[in-house]
Amino acid sequence: MPETATIETLQQRIALYEDMNAYKELYYQLFDGLHRFSFSIVRSKEVAEEIVSDVFIKIWQIRARLGEIGNLKVYVYTITKNFSLNYLQRTYKNAPVSIEEVEVEVGIEMRNPEELFISSEIMQTIRQAIMQLPPQCRLVFQLVKEDGLKYKEAAEVLNISALTVRNQLAIAIRKLGETLPAPVQKLIPSAKLFSAS
Amino acid sequence: MTEERFWSLLSARLANEATPEELAELETYLKENPAAQSRTGAIENIWSVNPSISDDYKEAAFNKHLQRMSNHFSEPVLQYESDLPEEQVELKVAKKKPVFRIMAWITAAAAVAVLGYFTYCYFPFTSAKNSNALAQNTVSTKRGSKSKIQLPDGTQVWLNADSKITYNENFQGKIREVQLSGEAFFDVVHDEERPFVIHTSVIDVKVLGTAFNVRSYADEKNTETSLIRGSVEITLRNNPDKKIVLKPNDKLIVDNDEAKAETASPDVVRMPHHDRPSLLTLGKVNFKENQTTALETLWIKNTLAFDKESLEEIALKIERWYDVKVSIPDTRIRRTEYSGVFEDEDLEQVMEALRISGNFHYDINKKEITIRP
Structure with missing residues (x-):
């Protein structure tokens, strides 16, 4: 996977050379996913942003040992999860202590739906379909689809089995497929239809 | 195929997790x-x-993150300051407070040590800004004294005895350049937009990352660059095509005579010869037992060190x-x-220690020492 290789390269550059360019690039690469993931738990964009910042402060603090981390992506998602849960515990009474108890909020956001040949109504439909998914299912969908995590990686982050990830994703995709209105296929240019997954 | 099986296979394919058998199925x-085919296409598009x-x-x-x-990290990582004899500071340049920048925090992390001794007191800048008649600041130290200055970008420089550093007054160019004759320790403010380059007689040292030493005694055979951590890029002054990037704990030894004989011209092929010392030798930085500071940088802690x-x-x-x-x-x-x-030992203590282990005699007559068998 080229993306993972890039993260590994950045990881090494930070560890060996304290390379600020690599650090910034890593931030840019991971910000979306981590912010979204944290937001799902804390439900505040501002708080999620601070949590991502805390995660990257942590990365800088341990930069010398960064090379020893086998899968940095799993590592940062895991600490993002922990920091987010910690935040909930600090802030609210009876806060959930594990991710299974969190009423996650997953918003799928599109920067520019027009560009993507998808009408806003369809986007709305997709969004609703996803919102109706059970929390864990939504998180799996988000981590695997949006953030490109492997089954195993998402499993490790969420503390569930890879098989559960696979099953949860199948449920999400099925729900999505079933809610998708028939006309959508006409709105999508054929070239896009069969683009490689 | 059951519905469930279909969705499981499809989602596995989307996630790039399907086995070849599953894909075929x-x-x-x-x-x-x-x-199912057309529905799949639509989902793939959404995916x-x-x-x-x-x-x-x-x-x-x-940017907000860097600010946070x-x-x-408001605490500086390097705390050499207290170890240095501040009373010996003899400055001709006004200390300027560095403009606060978001990246300023990196100062602490980006410590660069440079040691060097040179025959030449002046090395022309290699950059295109040569002709700029910019006012230059020069700070120098006498023998037996040390000094500390702050460059306009916030970079701190400790000058060892009998040394001189020269830089453009405004220090605003695309490259932060200093010329060094003598020995210095640099604590460079990290600025990826403006690399920091130290010009020496034999090599140029470009700071890519953080901490390193250059030791270039004019009266010694070699110029040594020891990387403590971070990254530096070294180019031979007489052959800028020769670039060496060091990894932490690497030490590059450049033979001064060979480096001066080096030429950038590709027509001249210099045959390796067994009598001739090699131009470049890559070794390791020297850490003594129980020492956290490399031998190469001990001077900054007012420690005189000899190693074989x-x-x-x-x-x-x-x-x-x-x-x-x-x-x-x-x-x-x-x-x-x-x-x-x-x-922190005085001359007599050092001489006495050497005498005991070396079985020689010495006389100190004011500022002159004579060593005899």
Whole structure:
């Protein structure tokens, strides 16, 4: 996977050379996913942003040992999860202590739906379909689809089995497929239809 | 195929997690079911759409992050300051407070040590800004004294004895350049937009990352660059095509005579010869047992260190360190090697320690020392 290789390269550059360019690039690469993931738990964009910042402060603090981390992506998602849960515990009474108890909020956001040949109504439909998914299912969908995590990686982050990830994703995709209105296929240019997954 | 199986296979394919067997199974099924085929296409399209936050937003978030991090790491990493004799500071340049920048926090992390001794007092800048008649600042130290200055970008420089540093007054160019004659320790403010380059007689050292030493005694055979951590890029002044990037704990030794004989012209092929010392040798930085500071940077802590150095080499160090003259009339004892670490010790203590281990005699007459067998 080229993306993972890039993260590994950045990881090494930070560890060996304290390379600020690599650090910034890593931030840019991971910000979306981590912010979204944290937001799902804390439900505040501002708080999620601070949590991502805390995660990257942590990365800088341990930069010398960064090379020893086998899968940095799993590592940062895991600490993002922990920091987010910690935040909930600090802030609210009876806060959930594990991710299974969190009423996650997953918003799928599109920067520019027009560009993507998808009408806003369809986007709305997709969004609703996803919102109706059970929390864990939504998180799996988000981590695997949006953030490109492997089954195993998402499993490790969420503390569930890879098989559960696979099953949860199948449920999400099925729900999505079933809610998708028939006309959508006409709105999508054929070239896009069969683009490689 | 059950519905459940279909969705499981499809989602596995989307996630790039399907086995070849599963892919084949799905393909076969899709060929037989055109309805499923078109539905699959639609889902694939949705799958390929990825939400993304705009770069502007990320940029703003990253800057905010650096600000938070700056507050977080307010403690400097390097605390050499207290170890240095501040009363010896003799400055002709006004200390300017560095303009506060978001990246300023990196100052602490980006420490660069440079040691160097040079014959030439002036090395022209290699950059295109040569002709600029900009006012230059020069700070120099006498033998036996040390000094500390702050460059306009906030970079701190400790100058060892008998040394000189020159830089453009405004220090605003695309490259932050300094010329060094003598020995210095640099604590460079990290600025990826404006690299920091130290010009020496034989090599140029470009700071890519953080901490390193250059030792370039004009009266020694070699110029040594020892990387403590971070990254530096070294180019030979006479052949800029030769670039060497060091990794932490690497030490590059450049033979001064060979480097001066080096040419950038590709027509001249210099045959390797067994009599000729090699131009470049890559070794390791020297850490003594129980020492966290590399031997190469001990001077900054007011510690004079020798490591398997000949009496001749040690004499040179002592001359600069104590502002004395050392003579060894008997050539036979010049080659004897000694090791030792002297923290804050005076000349007599050092000489006495050497005498005991070296079985020689010495006289101190004011500023002149004579060593005899």
